[in-house]
Amino acid sequence: MKNQHDFFQGIMTVQVEGPLIEPFLQACTKRGCQITNMRRLDDSLVILTIRLKDWKILRQLRKKYRCKISIKGGKGLPFLVQHMIGRLSVLLAFIAAVVIIFVLANTLWSIKVDGLSPELEADVESKLNSYGVSPGKLTIGMKDPIEIQQQLLEDIPDLLWIGVKKQGTSYQLYGVEKTRYDTEMDTRPSNLVAAKKGMIIETFIKKGRPMVSVYDVVQKGQILATGQLVEDEDLFIHSEGEVIAETWYRVAQNLPMKQVLSLTDGSVESEYQLKFGKFAIPVWGFWRGEEGDFREESHTSDWRIFGFQIPVNLKTVDYYSIDRKSYESSRKNLEKIGISSARSNLHQELEPDAEIKDEKVLHLSEENGKVKLILLYKVYENIAVTKYVSQGD
Amino acid sequence: MSKWQQQIRTWISRYFDLPSDVMLDLPRITTIGSIHVYIENHTGLLHFSDEEVRIQYKKGQVRILGKDLGVKMMLKEELLLEGELKSVEFLPDSKGG
Structure with missing residues (x-):
């Protein structure tokens, strides 16, 4: 009686103990139980297999027949699911993996514009940005390529034609520039x-x-x-x-x-700070003293995740030591x-x-x-x- | 009264050529060689062990003797036994009736 149906519904092996096993089983089957693979181990001990949904009936009747029932094991999908839920971390990892793959597959990774002059290309890119089409954004909820195409043609008058094609996780645009002739003669x-x-x-x-x-x-x-x-x-x-x-x-x-020139001699020392908003923690190189003449150049990293700026930044301060020289x-x-x-x-x-x-x-x-x-x-x-x-x- | 009813039933099953187990509420026992016993239309499992299985039917008991007997499947009125079958005995209720 092993079939798909049993697998999906789940079957369980149960041990029944008590003096009134046969009447108990008889009562169970009268209520619709399906008992399979029954083996007697002892005078008052029987092992049998039932369907998962019959478990309730067994439990209802066990008091009446003074039987002890205990589960020995289960097979089938419901038990597998339960097992999985039991291992929550595995389940969570699985779900996370699915979600991540889904998100990554639906993220726009690159935009390629062909056939346009650099100025127009920048124009197209900034327009795309204003529509919410830029690398790192989710393509879910984005406009159709056809819609983008129409909007671009409307918004940029210098475009004669533009083809917008979505290829996997990238947008490929091919544009043709309008050649402007001053057709209207000034009269x-x-x-x-x-x-x-x-x-x-x-x-x-x-x-x-x-x-x-x-x-x-x-x-x-x-x-x-x-x-x-x-x-x-x-x-x-x-x-x-x-x-x-x-x-x-x-x-x-x-x-x-007379001219005074400040020349850097090439030696540079760097200091690193981790910034949380306005609060900065020196990480490395904070002992570099202010000795002699130096030029300070600092830049703060711009870390982004999915287009959102994260509040943690790395600030790098470079100290270039300089030499002042005067020329006449x-x-x-x-x-x-x-x-x-x-x-x-x-x-x-x-x-x-x-x-x-x-x-x-x-x-x-x-x-x-x-x-x-x-x-x-x-x-x-x-x-x-x-x-x-x-x-x- | 019941005797008369019984006679009518027997007569009807003969006359209409109906299977007697349906008409007479008797168990139908099918054996496959000596390895499987298939019992339908029984009214209860009375006892079961490795060597002996006793089944209640309307007018008595059936005793099945064998070795390594096990119940492969048990439904409301069906029973499938497996094992090494030795004999099937009918023990009609002479006292009850």
């Missing part, structure tokens, strides 16, 4: 005016009527080309063009003769330095297509341990800017 009537004072070197007016010629010196705001094609007429067009002019820049530099430069040397730095400063200020044609030292003097340097630069650059003409009034 508003406008003039070209000078952005700054300069001498015209070259004019190239695509549209409009030129008002200046080469070697004219123009002031800031002077009209270089007008959209009014015919004088004293109402027809105004959009004027376009480039006017390269020679412009002048004055750059003043003040350079100290010669006037000649300083002039060179001043000129090169002035040049590079000017380059940063100017448009990328501007050209520095000439440089001239106007003034070079030395006073109070400082070198004063005034330089003049001659630059060829486009000075034309569009200025719209208001019409109708």
Whole structure:
């Protein structure tokens, strides 16, 4: 009578002791018990196997027949479960393992963005972050890839198309950037005016009527080309063009003769502190005294678990010992330095297509341990800017 | 009265060709060689040990003798014995009736 049914229901081996065993068993079977594998061990001792659910009946009847019953063992699923519960730690470990595997399998581990420029990629990533899609988050409750795709397309106008694919524990995005063409032609009537004072070197007016010629010196705001094609007429067009002019820049530099430099000599000593909120406990290296000159650099670790910052941090303080050295430069040397730095400063200020044609030292003097340097630069650059003409009034 | 009833039952079982154990409340004892005994329609297990098993039925007792007897299965009206079977004896209740 060994079958699956018995396994799931559970069977148990019971020892029955008493003078009235047979009537007891008879009464039990009348109530629906199923007794199997009965063996007599002694005159008043019998071992038998019953189903788990029959145990109640046996217990109800044992008083009446003055029998002692004791359980010798059990088999089947209910006993296995009980056994497992008995070993709570095993059960807990099992559940924990299942939960951990489940959580890890449902965590987003990486996001990969392909086919986009770095700026747009960063934009996409920050947008994803704002949707709650970032590495370390659970994917349960996250939006569908299709939904994310639509939202990204809505929120980032520079995206022509983006494919969002969930692959296991990572998101793979492939984007196509919109190539922007200024399709709408500017047709508003406008003039070209000078952005700054300069001498015209070259004019190239695509549209409009030129008002200046080469070697004219123009002031800031002077009209270089007008959209009014015919004088004293109402027809105004959009004027376009480039006017390269020679412009002048004055750059003043003040350079100290004596410079003190702090140099680290490479030796570093570290101190470690364990931080609980604002409270810090020195762990290692706290005996490092403050001897001599040193530069202090400290950084605090940013430990996170599942995106949550934990309140415990490790603070590392590095002490770099430094050497102060003073340098005295010669006037000649300083002039060179001043000129090169002035040049590079000017380059940063100017448009990328501007050209520095000439440089001239106007003034070079030395006073109070400082070198004063005034330089003049001659630059060829486009000075034309569009200025719209208001019409109708 | 009961004698008359008994006669009617016997007659019906003969006439309709019904199994006599159903009609007459008698135990049906099936043995498989001398290793298994299958008893149906009994009314009680009176005694059981390695050598002897006694079973109550309506009109008496059945005594089964053997060696290493054990009850393989016991239900309300069924009993499956196993072991080395030697004999099956019927002991009708002559006194009770």
